[in-house]
Amino acid sequence: MVLARTHEKVRPATVDAVAGLEVVQLRHESQLTSEEYVKQRAWESASLEHCPVHPEGGCGFARHGTYPRVGPPGMLIARWYCEKAHVTFSLLPDCLASRLSSTLADVEKVATAVEQRAASIETVAEELRPDIGVQGAVRWVRRRVAAVANALKALKGLLPDVFGSVEPTLGGVRAALGVVEVLPAVRESVGAQLKAMPPYVGLGPRHFRGERGQRGRQHGVGADPPSRRRLLRASPESSGRHEGVAHGRRDEEAK
Ligand SMILES: [Zn+2]
Numbered sequence: 001m002v003l004a005r006t007h008e009k010v011r012p013a014t015v016d017a018v019a020g021l022e023v024v025q026l027r028h029e030s031q032l033t034s035e036e037y038v039k040q041r042a043w044e045s046a047s048l049e050h051c052p053v054h055p056e057g058g059c060g061f062a063r064h065g066t067y068p069r070v071g072p073p074g075m076l077i078a079r080w081y082c083e084k085a086h087v088t089f090s091l092l093p094d095c096l097a098s099r100l101s102s103t104l105a106d107v108e109k110v111a112t113a114v115e116q117r118a119a120s121i122e123t124v125a126e127e128l129r130p131d132i133g134v135q136g137a138v139r140w141v142r143r144r145v146a147a148v149a150n151a152l153k154a155l156k157g158l159l160p161d162v163f164g165s166v167e168p169t170l171g172g173v174r175a176a177l178g179v180v181e182v183l184p185a186v187r188e189s190v191g192a193q194l195k196a197m198p199p200y201v202g203l204g205p206r207h208f209r210g211e212r213g214q215r216g217r218q219h220g221v222g223a224d225p226p227s228r229r230r231l232l233r234a235s236p237e238s239s240g241r242h243e244g245v246a247h248g249r250r251d252e253e254a255k
Pocket of ligand 1: 051052053054059060061082083084085
């Protein structure tokens with residue numbers, strides 16, 4: 001299996017980040033694959049009815065266009081802006097990994113290949129990324145494997161009643177949930193606790209505890225992050241609820 005080459009960095013909500021605006025990623029619940037999302041221009045139907053910080057309104061909350069991801073090609077992310085809090089909110093569809101220009105499905109393919117490997121990780125890495133040197137390929141693979149391992153470990157902690165006795169492997173969770181693709185299902189399962197789930201599954205802070213190379217201070221939205229109650233539901237015409245949340249300052253791969 002050779003995966004299409006992906007750039008390692010995702011463009012942040014560049015203009016916003018450069019302007020010093022807070023950028024918060026929310027979940028756009030969607031069953032669409034990345035290809036379907038692009039083809040259907042699903043960002044156009046993504047909706048936030050009210051400002052997550054000021055549900056009472058009066059803050060100048062409005063749609064704020066879209067921003068492009070480096071990948072998949074043609075992918076745009078819907079965005080809103082709160083004038084009062086100087087915060088932009090982007091709705092990341094379930095098919096996409098956070099902080100990585102990749103889909104969750106592609107991340108899962110890599111981690112699955114490693115989990116099920118009969119050969120060395122170097123061999124697997126070379127097969128997956130023949131376009132780069134073996135050392136770079138191994139690093140590329142290991143980042144994804146570590147991210148998945150962190151997510152599955154966090155899952156046990158967040159939902160011990162459901163996953164406490166499940167082996168924290170893709171195979172274990174796949175069997176427990178009865179799904180083909182684990183990572184989007186995990187994002188779904190944790191619901192409002194998504195901010196406590198590490199990237200690339202979760203939409204948590206960039207400096208998620210324990211993630212290598214993560215630094216920086218907390219970027220909160222006001223005094224407290226928006227609670228699930230305060231996060232608004234999608235409008236009736238959109239594909240689902242929006243929830244979740246996090247303080248993503250930048251949307252790029254954690255090195
Ligand atoms: Zn607001």
